Amino acid sequence: MFKKYKDIIRDIVIIFFLSLTPLLWFRSDMVMAGHDLVAPLDPKVFFTGRLSPWIDQFYGQSQVLILGTIPIHFIDAIPSYLGLSLQAGQKLVYIFWFFLIGLSAYTLAHVLNSKSSIFKITASLLYQFNFFILQGWWIAEKSKFSAYIAAPLVLSVFLLVEKGNVSLLSGVVLNSFVLFLFNAGGLFGLPLYGGFFVIIGSFILFSVTENLFKKNFTAVKKILWLTALTIVLGGMMNAYAFLPAMMQLRSQVGQGIAAIGGVSGIISWAGEISANASLLNLMRLEGIAEWYDNPEHPYAKFFLSNPILIAVSFLWAILSFASLYFVREKEAKRKILYFFFLYLIGIFFAAGTHPPLGFLYQMLVEKVPGFFIFRSPYFKFASGLFLANAILLAYVMDALPKRIRLGLTSVFLAIVLLYHFPFFMGNFFEWRKGFSTRLAVPPYVFEFGAWLNGKKDIGRILMLPPDSPDLQYSLYTWGYLSFQALPTLLSNASVVIDNDKLNSPERILTLELYNAILEGNSQKVAQLTSLLGITHVVIQNDTAIPDISSIPTEIKLYSQGIIKTGLFEEEKIFDQWEVFRRKKEGPGNFYTVGYPSLVDGSVEDNGAYVNQPDLADAFIFKSENVNTNVLAFGQTIIVPQCLTCPRKNKPEVVFPERNILPGDPLYAVILLSEQLRARPTDPRGIIYNTLGISLKRVSEINQMMFEKRPLTKVITDRYISLLQTIKTNFENLPTFEEKITVARDTQQYLRAERNFLRPNLGSSVTAGSQTVLAGSIFSALSEVEAILDPYIAPLEDQNSRLYQFNLSDDNTFGVYLRSADIKEYARNKSTFLLTIDNSVVREVNLDTAMQEEWLPFGTVRVGKGFHTVKLSLPPTVEMAYPLTPIETEFSSKGENSCFGTTVSPLVHDKLYRMWLRYLNDFSDNLILFAWEHQPDGTQRLISAVKLLEGPFEEKQEQIVEVSSGVTQITLALCAPNLTIERAEKQFNLSISEIIYPAIIFTSTTNKPSATESVGYTRYSPTRYEVTLGQNVSYPMLLVFPQRFDPWWQIKGVDARHITVNGYANGWIIERPTSSPLIVEYKGREYFRLGLIITAISILLGLVIVRKRKGK
Incomplete structure (x- = not known):
């Protein structure tokens, strides 16, 4: 038996030896982490977290779209279960994936040509060593590797079934098992199957067309049945991931498209990815966007400038085309025609929107339902090109004369390995100067994770300082930079930081808490930590200051703020990480509130109502339409909506060129x-x-x-x-x-x-x-x-603000104006007038001291219905700025002149209105530029507006919001014919601060809220048993402070599910009961049903295989 398989064993040993390449990548105690690399620092904990459709991380979040990653993270966890260290485990996992990539290509090559080791080794090596897959190794894209492995294996089955070597049913089962094991992360990873679809779709088209011409209808039916049944059984085997994901995705597809800018945004992004995916670059197996966009790319410069490497890159295209000529054997010729067809189709899809055929790809995005998921054409489709190239070149090597075949193939394979030298250097992990996905994680990070995982019911932890809201990634002095919050790689606990995992309400409330800590505002911090369920804060003294941030990120400011509030006490220190516990415990993971607060406003208005002393531990927005006859409210807070407070610039109008006019034939x-x-x-x-x-x-x-x-x-x-x-x-x-x-x-x-x-x-x-x-x-x-x-x-009207609100019942309110919004007027002891419905007038005279946070306008009785509020402000002070000659990046002596000014001092987070009154009768290319002066001394261009040309005076308004650390901006006008005389006579620039004062109405007759913690038993992240207590008769609100999701449901009592505190789950219970209630996430039901379908499908597959084997 050994003799029979000795060639295969030898070949696999060679592939395995090459698969040890990742051992060259690890240095001393370094591990792989950072950027988009989802590499758990505690693989066992991470894996157990993936086994649930809901996880506590952040404010709780659904995982139904990523349940398909369970097989991938199970592989990550196996070494940990075996007691290996993190680094040793990563080495094994990397070797495993590297080996399977080669083995999958070897399997396909063996099906195509079982006798030639040269053919099989060549195909395997080319599939393992190429720049498409290397681009995935720097962040270990295991989902991509999964799809990359599945394609050759499924194609092998199609070929075997077509030839009759494997029965139809056996082929269906084999394909389904491949798709079960290598599912690219489930439904969420479907875009990664782009190359797979091209490979298998091309084969189906090629085979069906050929067999129709040959009138071999049996083969056609066999291929079509194999395709259909593979989809059915493969989908059933992945039902544990597909079923819950599809149920949730129904309501999220439109939101997902909108989040990335709609179809136009997808096409724009595809254009960026396809910018260098030209026909020539793709035939040379290049065209990766980052090679050309990133000057710090670790190895691209060699292949773009070195003449020897450039010359070698043409070898792949030459040999691919040569396969059509060199190979003469009839059956091999047929296979080559298919792979050459795949080669061309692969080039088309990998090129994306790049000319000359890019318009066809754009049409697919616009017209074909669901095609928008392939928004990064090269990364989603290029695997088809690389598989075709590997097989075609393998045919060329195998077609060489026998006397020189081994020698020339050895030389060729040596050239392949030398050409792909970055695989052996390991420097491709350094994606940006000072940052790498290969780094040494400090021991205290692991210690913190172990402590956190050892604490049961710890509550919710807020990480300080925050990430930059503008960039939303975590940044540490020891080299970690990633959108993946570091604690999520260590624990499944509820740890919060303001990155892209927060939804809009959560981010707004969390940023408000960060600002309250900065101010050291004890009342506001206490209120927000209670509403958000925060029990601990961690000060990370090893974070790095980002380049851009709209809020301060300096560590000492938050340390000082925590101390100033007096609300926290130190619990534990892990070297650079300090853990503080809130002295007074919050209401808990479940609590009831009698007489919650009713807020007529939005999450964006939270700064106006969160700090109100009578605010309950739960508030409900008026938009929830809660019947006050069912649930009584203790306090009503109204934040009138400002109708005349535009916070965005007017739209820029661009007229399209029109070449086809009325009267033309088209x-x-x-x-x-x-x-x-x-x-x-x-x-x-x-x-x-x-x-x-x-x-x-x-x-x-x-x-x-x-x-x-x-x-x-x-x-x-x-x-x-x-x-x-x-x-x-x-x-x-x-x-x-x-x-x-x-x-x-x-x-x-x-x-x-x-x-x-x-x-x-x-x-x-x-x-x-x-x-x-x-x-x-x-x-x-x-x-x-x-x-x-x-x-x-x-x-x-720059000196007034118009607000509106609507009342469902008559009430008496205290009216207040936030003093922080009007500090600039305090210097002159200004007067503010408040007019309600054009009749009721209240007046406030400012005191220079202004000690109170809210200035009272007194009380007012307001009737049911719609009301308007007009706030009259003192005259706005506009500062005029003369325009003088200025050098900018757009200045060009004799061609383009710039005149401008620098505006300072500016205050972070405030709004300023820039007015430019101008007469432009001289240029159709007059542009107004604006730059922010960054704290590091650099300037960042923030806007460029083309001004209208015409014989009349125009007015350009621009609103500027000042970023963190910015104290001045530069404004400049640039045009070819702009002179000092024109700048002085035809342009008038002025700047003023925009004041949008917050006004609130708070009811004067209030009932104190009644908050009680509720006993509960946690069975899993998706299931709780809750006991409300004895002798509870009045209607109440049950609060569960995790992210609102309509799939959370309560069983055992009639209750209405609503959003509470702007982000959390709440249930209005009219007739409370002392019997235990079950709070359960509906995704759990779909997951369990999916698991049953998966198990039955696997058993069915095994039975079919066993029966076929018996036959």
């Missing part, structure tokens, strides 16, 4: 394509969609005027009908607030369109019917603008 096609596109149905969506179309019509009209082509009534009516659509839908907007927002944006568009067309009057359009038609356009514009004006007027 213009009807343009109009038809616009009509066929999906359109929004809500009034606001219709308005913004219509504004986009109107830009096209205006560009066409402008071009026709410029070319002095005659306008017709049909052309102008087409544009005027769009204005009528805007007018009609504006009137249908449901709220006053929405009309103010939409009016502001619409005015910006219409004003730009008017100014775009206006220069044609008197030049291109001078008299006759053309003047009448042009006049009808301007009249229609004026008609729409007249409707918008009443809603624009409040925005133009």
Whole structure:
């Protein structure tokens, strides 16, 4: 038997020897961690956490989309269960994946040509050693490796079934087991199967087409049945991951697309990834975006500049094409045709949106449902190209004359290994200067993890200082940089830091807590830690200060804040990490609240209500529509919504170039394509969609005027009908607030369109019917603008703010103004006037001291219904800034001149309005730039706005929000014909601070809230038993301070599930019971059902294999 398989054993030994390459990557006590590398620092704990559809980390989070990673993390954990060290375990895991990559290619090669070791070793080595897979090794993309391994194995089964060497049912079972073991992380890892789909899809297309031509319908049916049954049984074997994920994904697909910028955002990202994926680069097996974008890339520079390496890179393409010529054997020729077909298809998909065929890929993203998941074309599809290349080159080596075959193949394989020398250097882990995914983790980090895992029911820990909200990654002085919070690699406990795992409400509330700690505000810290369930804080003295952050991240500021609050006491020190425990315990993991607070506001307004002394341990937003006859509230807090506080700049209007104009032969096609596109149905969506179309019509009209082509009534009516659509839908907007927002944006568009067309009057359009038609356009514009004006007027008043709120019942309120928002006015002892519904007036005279956090306007009785509040401010002070010659990165002597100014001092997190009044009658390329001066002395460009050209004076408004550490900005105007005389006479720049004071109404007759901790038994992260207590009769609110998820449910009592405290789960229980209640996550049911289906499918597969083996 040994003789029979000795060649195979020898080949596998060679592959295994090459698979020991990862041993060269490990240095002394270093391990792999950081960046996107999900490498657990406690693999056993990490694996057990993955076995549940819910985990306590952060504020609790669903894991139903990543349950498919269980096999991958089980492999990570095996060495730990065997008692090996972390580094030894990582070595074994890396060797395991490296070996399986080679073995999978060897399996396919053996199916294609079982007799030639040269063929099999060549294919395996090329599949193991290439830059596509090396790009995955620096962050150990085990999900990618999983899909990369599955493709050759499943293709092998397809080939065997097609040839009749394996029965259809056995093939289905084999494929299903492969997809079960190598599932790329489940449904969430489906995009990584892009190359797999290309490989198998190409084979199905090739085989079916060929057999149809041969009229071999049996083979066609066999392949199609194999495909269909593999999908069914493979899906059933992965039901433990697929079932819960699909149930949840139904409601999240649209949100996922929106989160990455919609389809246009996906295409834009694909364009970046495909920028260098040209035909030539892909044929040379290059084209990875980071090679060209990252000047610090550890090895790309050698392959982009060294002439020898560049010459060798052409060898792969030459030999791939040579396979069509060198191989003559008929059966091998057929296989080569398939792999060459795969080679071409692989190039097309890996190229993504790169010309010349990129438009087809873009069409697939836009038109094919679900194709948006492949937003990084090269990384998702290139595996098909590399597999095809490996097999084609293996055929070439095997076709060499026997007398030179072994020698030339040995030389060739040596060239392959030498060419891929970065595999043996190990420097590819250093992805950025000072940062690497190979690093030495300090011992105290592991000690902290062990302590945390040994504490039961520790509560929730807040890590200090925060990550930069702008960057959202953790950064340590010892080289760790990652979006993966370090504690999540050590423990499954609830540890919070502000990274991208927090949803919007959680992030807002957490940042508010960070700011309260910075201020040392004891009352606010106590309130927020109670609401958020924070029991401990950890001060990390080894964090590094990020380049950009909108909040301070200096360690000492948070240490001082914690001490100043007096709320915490030291519990444990782990070298650089200090653990503090809250002195007074919070309400716990489950608690009930009688008489919670009712808040008419949003999470974004939390700074206005969180610090209120009478705020209960639970508050409910009015938007939850809780019936006050069912649940009584102890206090009502209203944060009126500011209608005239725009916090964003007006939209920048860009007119598209139009080459096809009305009257041209293809213009009807343009109009038809616009009509066929999906359109929004809500009034606001219709308005913004219509504004986009109107830009096209205006560009066409402008071009026709410029070319002095005659306008017709049909052309102008087409544009005027769009204005009528805007007018009609504006009137249908449901709220006053929405009309103010939409009016502001619409005015910006219409004003730009008017100014775009206006220069044609008197030049291109001078008299006759053309003047009448042009006049009808301007009249229609004026008609729409007249409707918008009443809603624009409040925005133009710089010395007042307009608010609104709605009451369901009469009540008496105390009215307060937040003093921190109006400090600038205190110097002049200014007066503020408050008008409610244009009748009730209250007045506040500022004291320079302003000791109180909230300034009282007194009490007021407010009736049921809609109300407006107007706050009159003292006159805004505008500071004028002269423009002087300035050197910028856009200055070019004799070609482009810049004039500007530096504005300082500015205050972090405040808003400033920049007004530029200008007359630009000299340049169509006048641009206003703005730079922030960073703490490290560098400047960061934050905006660039092209200014309108025309004979009339214009006004440009820009809102600037100051980032952390920034105290000054530079503004500059740059244009080819800009002179000092023009800068002085035609431009007027002024800056003022924007004041948006917070106003709150708090009810004056309040009931004290009744908070009681609730006894519970925790069976798992997804199941609790809760006991409310004896003799409870009144309606109550049960609070569970983990992330709100509609899948959390309570059993044993009728209850309404709502969001509490802006982020958490709560149940309104009308008739409490003393019987035990079960709180359970619904994902648990789907997971258990999926496990049953998986187990039955595996057993079915084993039975089929056993029966086939018996036959």
